[in-house]
Amino acid sequence: MTLLLAVACAAPVDTIGTAVRVEQGTLRGALDGDVLRFGDVPYAAPPTGPLRWAPPAPPAGWTGARDATRPGSRCPQVAAAPGVPHATAASTDEDCLVLDVTVPAGTPTDARLPVLVWLHGGGFSAGAGSDYDPRRLALAGPMVVVTVNYRLGALGFLALPGLPGSGAFGLLDQQAALGWVQRNAAAFGGDPARVTLAGESAGADGVCAQLASPAAAGLFAAAIMQSAGCGTANIVDTILPGTGPAGDTWKPLPVAEEVGAAAARQLGCADIGCLRGRSVERLTGVAGIYWSPAVGTTTLPARPSDVLAAMPPVPVLAGTTRDEGTLFVAAFLPGGVDDRGLRELLAAAAGDRAREVGGAYRPVGRSPARVWADVVTARAYACPALATWSALATRGPVFAYEYADSGAPSPFAVLPGDLAGGATHGAEVPSLLDLRPGPPAPPTAGALVERWARFVTTGDPGGGWPAWSGEGTVLTFSASGTTTRAAADVAAAHRCDLWSR
Numbered sequence: 001m002t003l004l005l006a007v008a009c010a011a012p013v014d015t016i017g018t019a020v021r022v023e024q025g026t027l028r029g030a031l032d033g034d035v036l037r038f039g040d041v042p043y044a045a046p047p048t049g050p051l052r053w054a055p056p057a058p059p060a061g062w063t064g065a066r067d068a069t070r071p072g073s074r075c076p077q078v079a080a081a082p083g084v085p086h087a088t089a090a091s092t093d094e095d096c097l098v099l100d101v102t103v104p105a106g107t108p109t110d111a112r113l114p115v116l117v118w119l120h121g122g123g124f125s126a127g128a129g130s131d132y133d134p135r136r137l138a139l140a141g142p143m144v145v146v147t148v149n150y151r152l153g154a155l156g157f158l159a160l161p162g163l164p165g166s167g168a169f170g171l172l173d174q175q176a177a178l179g180w181v182q183r184n185a186a187a188f189g190g191d192p193a194r195v196t197l198a199g200e201s202a203g204a205d206g207v208c209a210q211l212a213s214p215a216a217a218g219l220f221a222a223a224i225m226q227s228a229g230c231g232t233a234n235i236v237d238t239i240l241p242g243t244g245p246a247g248d249t250w251k252p253l254p255v256a257e258e259v260g261a262a263a264a265r266q267l268g269c270a271d272i273g274c275l276r277g278r279s280v281e282r283l284t285g286v287a288g289i290y291w292s293p294a295v296g297t298t299t300l301p302a303r304p305s306d307v308l309a310a311m312p313p314v315p316v317l318a319g320t321t322r323d324e325g326t327l328f329v330a331a332f333l334p335g336g337v338d339d340r341g342l343r344e345l346l347a348a349a350a351g352d353r354a355r356e357v358g359g360a361y362r363p364v365g366r367s368p369a370r371v372w373a374d375v376v377t378a379r380a381y382a383c384p385a386l387a388t389w390s391a392l393a394t395r396g397p398v399f400a401y402e403y404a405d406s407g408a409p410s411p412f413a414v415l416p417g418d419l420a421g422g423a424t425h426g427a428e429v430p431s432l433l434d435l436r437p438g439p440p441a442p443p444t445a446g447a448l449v450e451r452w453a454r455f456v457t458t459g460d461p462g463g464g465w466p467a468w469s470g471e472g473t474v475l476t477f478s479a480s481g482t483t484t485r486a487a488a489d490v491a492a493a494h495r496c497d498l499w500s501r
Helices: 002-009 135-140 153-157 169-188 202-212 235-239 253-266 272-276 280-284 325-332 339-360 368-392 445-458 487-493
Strands: 019-022 025-028 030-032 035-042 065-067 098-104 113-119 144-148 190-200 222-226 316-321 398-403 473-478 481-486
Touching: 019 169, 035 135, 098 135, 098 169, 113 169, 113 202, 113 445, 135 144, 135 445, 144 169, 153 169, 153 280, 169 190, 169 202, 190 202, 190 445, 202 222, 222 445, 235 325, 235 368, 316 368, 325 368, 339 368, 368 398, 368 487, 473 487, 481 487
Parallel strands: 025 065, 113 144, 113 190, 190 222, 222 316, 316 398, 398 473
Antiparallel strands: 019 025, 030 035, 035 098, 098 144, 473 481
């Protein structure tokens, strides 16, 4: 009887509701089944007028309750090609420095849940945080999940001599969002001391940039990098040999400034004042430029691959897909690759070893396009990743994976028949987050969600996934389950020896 009375008299637990107070004012979100959603939350001032190509400024406050029941605008970008499963939309709205927050329904106000901050991919020129529905991860943690917009393309990565923040505006946006999370996570039941920064493709490059940026120190406690990150490869030059340093993900500042000057000439401008007067439509229509972060700046002093061992000793979960290159060959070489084209590509990539390399990657029946896709996978992803993981493991725990579910859908490109049937770039994303729009989660989804959620909550994905030690071990995810493989076996499968000579 005494116990029953104690239970009956216990004070009710306060839980997060649809009204949440953050530093700028009150947000009015929405209950969506088993999660609460708060969208279109500004973490910085609109980067318009004189704030275009300026470091992010603090957001303004508001009175009353701000409607946070829907996502905000995407940052300016062109639309994805028609027919792509995850067909991203165009935007011309620069008032886009917003984030979305997803919280499990019933979360106590004092829960101190871990927080996952997700940086979207899209080659630094496309995508939005609202493209991803993190419901499954939020519930599996349980955790608070924050998806972030950041400036893209020329608006995010223009570099010109004397321009403060040059070549790093998108990275500065990411840091501003992380700072906002630090100050406001507790309002959603989150713990600012347990923030994991995660991303895929260009989003993973963003994670690596923040690991390498002195200004991001202390803003997150763990990192997840999916399909890219801190590798040494010049991605564009690897796909199309001869492209040169302008295609590098990590452009030395002088190269980034040359790229910026070329863009200004396309727009008929000689200074930043002229560029600030150009329309968004013209800025997103600049052709033939791969926009990405500049290196040698205050934000990113050094190329990340040069400072791996000096990065903060936070736990890292990182991996690639087994057939990364198929997406890029389909996208960059839409006319296909014939035998002559393959010989030319191999000659440009391997010189007098072209015949040896071609023979190593060409089993009977494999098309020229698929051979080149395997070369791209090895040179741009698998082999640099193995070196990255080994270096990162000298400063903190690293959990490495290769996603090899050949039945997983290709969410970001329609692959022709000779490139289909593998785990392409981005294939693991629908297993973790539901894409809007996008293919359904494959059968491997449960295993990935469980491991990622465990990593976010504890810093260790568990379940027999060993941390990297010595020569290293990689966990392989396939339709039949998970297996552990020596890093040397993964290197042998991708013929990394051919590129390390």
